[in-house]
Amino acid sequence: MLFRQNLRVLALALPCLAVLTAEHMGVARADALPEGRSVAENVNARDDGQYVSRQLVMQLIDSGGSTRERTTRSFRTYDGEDKKIAIYFEQPRNVRDTAFLTFDYAEAGEQDDQWLYLPALRKVRRISGSDRGDYFMGTDFTYDDMKLDGKIAIGDYAFQSVGRDTADGIPCLLLEATPQTDSVAQELGYSRTVSCIDEEIWIARRTEYWDTQGNRLKTLHVRDIAQVSGIWTPQLLVMENHKTGHKTVFRISDVVYKDEMDRDVFSQAAIRRGL
Amino acid sequence: MTFDPWSFLDRQGLTVNLFCRVGPHKSCESSGWTGLRTLLHIRLVLLVSGLILMPLFAAQAQTAGQDEEDEVEIVYTLRASTEGALEIDNLDGQKLETELLPGVEVAFDEGIRFTAKGRFRYDAFDELEPGSPSQDTTSPESRRLRFNSNSEAELREFFFEVPTDFAYFVVGKQQTVWGQSDGLKVLDVVNPQDFREFILDDFEDSRIPLWTVKAEIPLGDVLAELVWIPDTTYNDIPEPDAAYAFTSPSFVPVPVxxxxxxxxxxxxPDNPISDSDIGLRLSAFVDGWDLSFNYLYAYDDTEIPFQNRDSFPTVVIEPEFRRTHLIGGTFSNAFGDFVVRGEAALSTNRYFITDNPNDDDGIEESPNFNYVLGLDWYGMRDTLISGQLFQDIIVDNTEGVTRDRTETTITLLARRSFLNDRLALEMQWLQGLNIGDGLVRPKVQYDFTDSVTVWGGxxxxxxxxxxxxxxFDGESRLVLGVALTL
Structure with missing residues (x-):
């Protein structure tokens, strides 16, 4: 009887030991890939600060090389599990004082609240939170890309680790995400994404997107990742749209992490007044 | 053929120039002209001081404050645009207008900000405001500076923003915008409107800024906005010889x-204290709903053409302004691809033209209720489709009023952007359901660069x-414009 119990313990322990040993030795094998959802959860668990303020310069480059540039000040904070994002446009003059505000709710099924202040109308306009797949202010980032800010909408996708690769010479884990339903795919504008996750810092260094017809759509490169106040912070994002040849470059600087806001920037009154 | 009731005056041999209005009281050549010129000079000094002296002062403050790490940020803005319009019926030029809008924004320490913007306008055709309009519904402090019949300058904004612990103050010449609707107004009536291009001009340009003291006070989850407006300026209605002069008997009396x-x-009204307007807006975000309650105690911005029949058969039109209490509110919320929004307003005292021959003054009084319900659809990429229902209701059962008791207008707006927001196509349609009249406004706009935009429509x-x-059936037009923004 005792012999049988020992055999049973050994049978359970050996596979675990094998996995632990393989990971400890850095052996990369397809059957040793971590479970996809846990990878996504690790990405979302990465510390990105309670409150962050940063300058975001957006370069919009069309296929002919013509470039338009927007300078913004963007803010993000957490209210419990919910997220609030405000983006204030400072340059050029023709979009100056335009501002975007979103309340991104963590609860599944609860639609985000979004507002846009348009200086030409002098009104804060309520906009639909379901336009997640629309492109944000002429960039190649969708509203959803902007709100996620490097995180992953776990409820929208099924995940699978599909291999290993490198991004800009750095080893990373390939995480495939497939929308849970066709309607989610239509809403997001993606039928599949594959992200190359740097497991050291849990940041996607590269993400490929396919449109709802299965065609290759966009590639996002995340570069110049540095620690600011002890938090890993991407400072260069390049999104290439393979269908249009258009490219958007985000340069992030003047990053300030804080525990508390020193002023209200996440209200309709604030986006109407401007910074 | 459009009947112009004002032409009747000319047929009677009366030269009607609303700049030098016919009447026993005033003349533009009166001794008050010297005082008017003085006021014009005062406004010019304000304009210069706003656009030039304040930044210099700010720059000095910046230099002086460097040791204390004070920061003063100065931003200059300039928009130069030219827009031409050809009347479709006869291809006559309706306007060829060049505008310069210089501005300066100064951000001082502690969140205090100063904004000044001016507008210089030159119209080669002079069809929209022929000659020299009287501006007699505008307070002297807010009048435009007319150089000649083609050109003018105006101080559009001149205000300070001062945040304090208990309120956010905005003091000076500014626009106060209420409401949720597009194209037509229900609650956006705090500032009067310049109707030189009817409702075709952007509201940003046609809204007349007023000298205003505004305080925004947070009360928990509610934001209270208090407004005091000592500026006694009212709607600027085009004069009878202007392209967009009102001719409908709903808006101007017709002689029998x-x-x-x-x-x-x-x-x-011209007393900045006793004739001032006051307003209150309470706004809040509650369970996904944007809500507001609005109250305004103000003179209605539209002059009331009371008729004096003491010298019958000569009838003297004596326009007056009367006060009203306006009580209203707005709401909006998003449901999936849709945004529902609305606003409503009840005005306690409004005045309507009547053709009842037994009426003493040709005017009937009644409360007035108007509202708009809007539905925006965002279900297609980079596209907005928006519909609205407006109703304007005379509450009392008045006799002989020249307009319908309930007037209904529906609007449809479709807008789609292309090429990463470089190109935008837009179609706006406003349809009056009572008479079957309407307005259709197709437009295409293209951003060559961040600074250069062209449009046509x-x-x-x-x-x-x-x-x-x-x-305005005869005023339909083609429009082409270009703007440079620096």
């Missing part, structure tokens, strides 16, 4: 045969001359 009209000066009126839109 055997009578003649003489137009007196409007009796503009049309403003097509149709329907009977009695209608709000149909009265």
């Amino acid at each position: 045969p055997g009578t003649r009209f003489v137009l007196d000066d409007p009796d503009r 049309a403003d097509v009126f149709y329907g009977g001359a009695r209608g709000l839109f149909g009265q």
